[in-house]
Amino acid sequence: xxxxxxxxxxxxxxxxxxxxxxxxxxxxxxxxxxxxxxxxxxxxxxxxxxxxxxxxxxxxxxxxxxxxxxxxxxxxxxxxxxxxxxxxxxxxxxxxxxxxxxxxxxxxxxxxxxxxxxxxxxxxxxxxxxxxxxxxxxxxxxxxxxxxxxxxxxxxxxxxxxxxxxxxxxxxxxxxxxxxxxxxxxxxxxxxxxxxxxxxxxxxxxxxxxxxxxxxxxxxxxxxxxxxxxxxxxxxxxxxxxxxxxxxxxxxxxxxxxxxxxxxxxxxxxxxxxxxxxxxxxxxxxxxxxxxxxxxxxxxxxxxxxxxxxxxxxxxxxxxxxxxxxxxxxxxxxxxxxxxxxxxxxxxxxxxxxxxxxxxxxxxxxxxxxxxxxxxxxxxxx
Numbered sequence: 001x002x003x004x005x006x007x008x009x010x011x012x013x014x015x016x017x018x019x020x021x022x023x024x025x026x027x028x029x030x031x032x033x034x035x036x037x038x039x040x041x042x043x044x045x046x047x048x049x050x051x052x053x054x055x056x057x058x059x060x061x062x063x064x065x066x067x068x069x070x071x072x073x074x075x076x077x078x079x080x081x082x083x084x085x086x087x088x089x090x091x092x093x094x095x096x097x098x099x100x101x102x103x104x105x106x107x108x109x110x111x112x113x114x115x116x117x118x119x120x121x122x123x124x125x126x127x128x129x130x131x132x133x134x135x136x137x138x139x140x141x142x143x144x145x146x147x148x149x150x151x152x153x154x155x156x157x158x159x160x161x162x163x164x165x166x167x168x169x170x171x172x173x174x175x176x177x178x179x180x181x182x183x184x185x186x187x188x189x190x191x192x193x194x195x196x197x198x199x200x201x202x203x204x205x206x207x208x209x210x211x212x213x214x215x216x217x218x219x220x221x222x223x224x225x226x227x228x229x230x231x232x233x234x235x236x237x238x239x240x241x242x243x244x245x246x247x248x249x250x251x252x253x254x255x256x257x258x259x260x261x262x263x264x265x266x267x268x269x270x271x272x273x274x275x276x277x278x279x280x281x282x283x284x285x286x287x288x289x290x291x292x293x294x295x296x297x298x299x300x301x302x303x304x305x306x307x308x309x310x311x312x313x314x315x316x317x318x319x320x321x322x323x324x325x326x327x328x329x330x331x332x333x334x335x336x337x338x339x340x341x342x343x344x345x346x347x348x349x350x351x352x353x354x355x356x357x358x359x360x361x362x363x364x365x366x367x368x369x370x371x372x373x374x375x376x377x378x379x380x381x382x
Contacts, residue, residue: 036191044179045190045335047091047116047355050271055253056235056264064247064291066275069100075382077105081375088337088368089355091116092274095376096349099282101275103379108355113250116353118270118277119334122254123219125238125280126266127167127318129226131300132241138229139163146171149228150221152200161208166222167317168308172208175217179335186216193258195265196224212312216267219318223266234264246279246290248272268334274351281332281340281349284319305330314364322365324373337366341373350376 036052037045077085077093085093091110095103106112133139142164147154153161157172165171178184185198192198199220206213223234230237235254243252255269256262283289284305288296304317305328314321322329332340337357341350350372358368 045117050117050253050255050269053255054259055255058235058239058243058252058254060248060251061244062247063249065249067100069097069102072101073103075379078375078378080371084368084371088357090352092351092353094274094278094351096278098347112275113273115271115273118272119268119336119338120216121277121332121334121338121340122266122268122270124318124332125242126219126223127304128296129237129241130163130167130222131296133226133230135297146221146225149225157204157207163225165209166218169212169214169218169315170209171215171218172204172206173202173215173217174205175202175215177214177216189220194261195220195257195263196261199224212309212315219267223264234266242280245295246283248276248279250276274353277340278349278351281342285342285344285349324370337368339369339372
């Protein structure tokens with residue numbers, strides 16, 4: 001009994017000292033990481049982790065349900081696709097042809113209205129909000145200096161950084177895109193309750209606007225610029241610019257760092273469903289027009305889905321880019337394989353949400369990405 005008491009006392013003292021050390025070293029965000037992710041059996045963020053964080057609700061206006069295609073769900077999934085869904089843990093797979101639902105299926109207890117984390121698909125929305133802010137007169141152009149809005153980036157190389165550099169992933173900062181390291185800035189940003197403080201601590205590594213380097217921090221800074229320029233909270237601006245006008249059917253949630261600071265995790269973390277995510281893909285497929293109304297400038301749309309840098313042919317302004325089977329493709333992409341794939345040539349959108357995806361290869365795209373496309377075509381040819 002004495003041994004157990006001593007052991008219990010030792011454990012309490014150990015964890016007490018550990019917590020003190022975490023606070024003294026400014027790594028106390030790890031407490032939240034352990035509580036919300038690791039103690040729940042995960043090694044990284046997961047699809048329903050939004051339930052563990054503070055969120056802001058985003059409302060709908062008049063829902064506009066997608067029409068069903070005349071061949072709606074008339075064909076079963078191919079064996080290859082079915083096997084991939086099982087192996088990778090898909091929760092949703094939707095094929096939209098000519099702006100109508102051609103096929104949809106849901107898995108693992110999820111349904112058409114189930115919420116799941118968008119992860120980095122949110123970046124495409126934030127890039128669009130940047131353009132909306134330009135159209136609304138809050139931001140002058142893609143070339144306006146970030147320094148005009150964020151004083152922490154007004155010296156030396158940082159002074160040359162533009163709003164467009166943030167959207168095209170070329171800020172030149174020392175952001176480290178590491179999802180599985182508990183000590184990376186990516187992890188800190190996900191769990192810290194003062195995200196602006198984290199972002200303002202970034203340092204310059206290279207000259208901005210010269211080359212592509214994928215960095216979630218760029219999108220977070222872009223959201224901070226938009227809020228400063230517009231005087232609006234990003235989640236409110238998003239609601240009124242896209243979520244309501246595009247006829248979304250479900251309210252959604254956008255994670256914030258904390259109730260006190262109320263800054264969205266702009267590089268990720270919109271909790272919604274496949275068919276509502278797909279609406280944004282349709283907006284870009286249709287050159288920024290929705291039901292006859294020009295929501296985003298078509299010139300910006302064209303610019304967004306073309307690479308800015310020779311060393312980054314896989315990325316435009318907020319969108320991933322690919323060419324497959326001689327078809328130009330642009331797509332929204334998120335951690336663990338969240339995908340809204342747009343193939344304008346065939347008036348086609350393919351959405352896949354799920355728990356995992358094969359790692360990207362040398363061309364920066366996952367082999368599963370290609371399979372989700374190929375098997376959609378295989379189904380439509382039956």
